[in-house]
Amino acid sequence: MSANISTMNGSSGGLRQRFAAFRDGYPHFFVLGLMVGVMLLLALVPYRTVAGPWLQAGEEVPALLQLFRLGFTTWFTLTVSGMAMGLMIFIMSSGMTLTFGLMSVLNLGHGGFISFGAFCGATVVAYLSHWGGSGSLMLTTGVLILAFFYAMLITGALGIFFERVVIRPVYGDHLKQILVTIGGAIILMELIHVIWGPTDLPVPRPDLLRGAVIFHDGVPLIGGAAIEIYRLMAVVVGLILYALMQLTISRTKVGVLIRAGVESTEMVEVQGYRIRMLFLAVFVVGSALAGLGGAMWGMYEQIVNAHMGEHLMIMVIVVIITGGLGSITGCFYAAILVGLINLYVGYLEPRLAGIATVGLMVAVLMWRPQGLIPVLRH
Amino acid sequence: MAESLLSLTDLHANIGQYHILHGVNLEVPRGELTVLLGRNGAGKSTTLRTIMGLTQVSRGTVRFKGEDITGAATPGIARRGIAFVPEGMGIFQLLSVRENMELAAASGPIDPQRLEWVFELFPPMKQFWDKDAGNLSGGQKQMLAIARAIIEPRELLLIDEPTKGLAPSIINDLRDAFIDLKDQEATILLVEQNFNFARALGQSVAVMDDGAVVHAGQMAALAEDEALQQELLGLSLGAHQ
Ligand SMILES: Nc1ncnc2c1ncn2[C@@H]1O[C@H](COP(=O)(O)OP(=O)(O)OP(=O)(O)O)[C@@H](O)[C@H]1O
Ligand SMILES: [Mg+2]
Numbered sequence: 001m002s003a004n005i006s007t008m009n010g011s012s013g014g015l016r017q018r019f020a021a022f023r024d025g026y027p028h029f030f031v032l033g034l035m036v037g038v039m040l041l042l043a044l045v046p047y048r049t050v051a052g053p054w055l056q057a058g059e060e061v062p063a064l065l066q067l068f069r070l071g072f073t074t075w076f077t078l079t080v081s082g083m084a085m086g087l088m089i090f091i092m093s094s095g096m097t098l099t100f101g102l103m104s105v106l107n108l109g110h111g112g113f114i115s116f117g118a119f120c121g122a123t124v125v126a127y128l129s130h131w132g133g134s135g136s137l138m139l140t141t142g143v144l145i146l147a148f149f150y151a152m153l154i155t156g157a158l159g160i161f162f163e164r165v166v167i168r169p170v171y172g173d174h175l176k177q178i179l180v181t182i183g184g185a186i187i188l189m190e191l192i193h194v195i196w197g198p199t200d201l202p203v204p205r206p207d208l209l210r211g212a213v214i215f216h217d218g219v220p221l222i223g224g225a226a227i228e229i230y231r232l233m234a235v236v237v238g239l240i241l242y243a244l245m246q247l248t249i250s251r252t253k254v255g256v257l258i259r260a261g262v263e264s265t266e267m268v269e270v271q272g273y274r275i276r277m278l279f280l281a282v283f284v285v286g287s288a289l290a291g292l293g294g295a296m297w298g299m300y301e302q303i304v305n306a307h308m309g310e311h312l313m314i315m316v317i318v319v320i321i322t323g324g325l326g327s328i329t330g331c332f333y334a335a336i337l338v339g340l341i342n343l344y345v346g347y348l349e350p351r352l353a354g355i356a357t358v359g360l361m362v363a364v365l366m367w368r369p370q371g372l373i374p375v376l377r378h
Numbered sequence: 379m380a381e382s383l384l385s386l387t388d389l390h391a392n393i394g395q396y397h398i399l400h401g402v403n404l405e406v407p408r409g410e411l412t413v414l415l416g417r418n419g420a421g422k423s424t425t426l427r428t429i430m431g432l433t434q435v436s437r438g439t440v441r442f443k444g445e446d447i448t449g450a451a452t453p454g455i456a457r458r459g460i461a462f463v464p465e466g467m468g469i470f471q472l473l474s475v476r477e478n479m480e481l482a483a484a485s486g487p488i489d490p491q492r493l494e495w496v497f498e499l500f501p502p503m504k505q506f507w508d509k510d511a512g513n514l515s516g517g518q519k520q521m522l523a524i525a526r527a528i529i530e531p532r533e534l535l536l537i538d539e540p541t542k543g544l545a546p547s548i549i550n551d552l553r554d555a556f557i558d559l560k561d562q563e564a565t566i567l568l569v570e571q572n573f574n575f576a577r578a579l580g581q582s583v584a585v586m587d588d589g590a591v592v593h594a595g596q597m598a599a600l601a602e603d604e605a606l607q608q609e610l611l612g613l614s615l616g617a618h619q
Binding site for chain 2: 253256257259260262263264266267268269270271272273274275375
């Protein structure tokens with residue numbers, strides 16, 4: 001990356017050169033800008049202008065031009081919703097990218113933690129449904145905090161057990177890791193069936209989080225847009241967690257150790273630190289975050305089942321690979337991209353939403369095989 | 379000869395299925411700089427890595443200050459006061475110079491006086507204190523690798539080919555740093571291919587070939603004994619001819 005920054009300084013100011021420097025120096029902003037920009041174009045250029053000739057002639061407007069029907073309020077709603085979805089996926093993915101980055105451990109059991117956290121959260125929300133139904137801000141906040149905390153506590157504790165029993169024996173062997181952690185995920189799923197039964201569990205979302213914020217018609221551009229309160233909350237929680245993670249990683253000793261460990265675990269040990277303890281800590285926090293993400297997702301869908309983690313794992317894997325394995329920043333931007341592309345494409349052409357997620361990964365990897373923000377390894 | 383700080387006795391080590399060290403015997407006297415010579419592939423780096431616990435010992439013992447540390451875990455060995463500068467330096471490129479140094483000061487915050495001394499030895503460290511280590515030049519990276527090893531008082535420094543690929547002026551800077559360290563009676567085991575550099579610094583010397591030490595003694599004796607020098611240097615330069 002440094003090379004690109006120097007070309008930026010050294011350039012004679014040619015626009016193309018500067019564009020290339022931006023694209024290669026800040027690939028995450030570039031892709032994000034491209035995606036949001038295209039959608040903004042569709043939203044801001046009036047449909048009548050583009051489709052005018054066909055409309056006047058009374059002919060059918062070509063499908064591609066019909067995309068310009070997108071209005072700005074819809075764009076706004078889609079963007080916020082995509083951010084909400086992306087940030088929940090970010091919370092689920094962050095632990096997995098760090099465990100891979102640090103110890104090159106492929107934990108395909110991660111989805112089990114997502115499901116488990118969702119059920120733990122759902123249990124608290126159901127148990128305290130009278131708080132949630134009270135309409136009181138304090139009690140609603142209480143339900144949320146307890147549900148999220150409980151989900152993190154249980155999945156974190158499971159993480160300790162999982163690391164010792166499932167992961168530790170298969171360090172350094174990816175094939176075994178894949179087999180053993182998938183086995184671990186199946187056990188977690190069966191455990192859910194044993195504890196909560198085989199049927200789906202509805203999650204009674206607290207009343208205060210059910211409605212939507214509707215922007216007054218008088219508000220320029222976004223007047224009339226409706227944004228679900230729960231999504232706004234997810235955005236806020238996600239951004240706070242991202243800020244906390246960045247602070248931890250950039251400012252604390254543990255953060256320095258994590259970054260150092262992603263580069264070379266051996267040299268961390270040579271400095272006198274036990275990388276296994278560091279890894280255990282990261283694994284446990286990552287499992288707890290998966291649980292938190294699951295709990296948030298469950299409340300968002302208002303229903304949980306034992307297989308939800310498995311389904312979400314597809315997006316989680318896309319996110320950590322697209323972002324660059326081991327990079328929290330990459331994970332964050334890739335998660336937002338995945339959230340946005342799901343909402344955007346889901347709106348424009350619903351049948352393509354699933355393909356678009358994978359398509360995004362393929363496109364990014366063809367351009368940058370190490371992902372958006374690659375983490376250097378010796 | 380001074381008492382041994384580190385002794386390797388009949389050390390054998392395997393990497394995968396390859397038997398790399400075939401019974402290394404080596405004494406590193408306290409307060410001296412010992413040079414480990416030997417041609418490419420002789421097993422010098424593997425010896426250092428085995429002392430650090432990075433390569434498993436399959437037979438023999440490593441004693442440090444009289445204590446048997448064979449098979450101990452790397453962090454524990456490091457905490458006993460052994461610093462290791464590997465071949466390729468092993469600095470953290472994505473961390474700043476400061477962060478590299480702070481991690482190396484594992485027992486607590488960096489001692490400001492010692493840091494001043496390190497800055498005197500290696501001025502670029504001060505200049506690039508908050509810059510990413512990955513942006514340093516090759517010579518500056520080597521300085522950082524050594525600065526990291528000496529930021530706390532250590533019992534023993536293991537340094538693998540610090541002059542490799544460096545320009546003569548930087549090699550002179552490194553030599554000055556080593557002379558300073560010798561004045562402080564640090565114990566150093568230095569792997570070096572550059573015989574002039576080694577001869578200027580070394581008090582003791584050991585020469586390895588094919589996974590074993592084939593000669594050990596005083597550097598002064600080796601410097602005087604032309605025939606032995608011829609034989610051993612021929613050995614140590616064999617791979618280049
Ligand atoms: N990871 C490995 N796998 C297989 N063989 C190895 C490995 N590492 C080292 N060896 C072999 O072990 C022998 C000793 O290697 P080592 O790096 O210790 O030599 P050296 O004396 O440091 O050489 P150089 O002067 O080139 O650094 C060599 O024959 C090398 O090929
Ligand atoms: Mg070597």
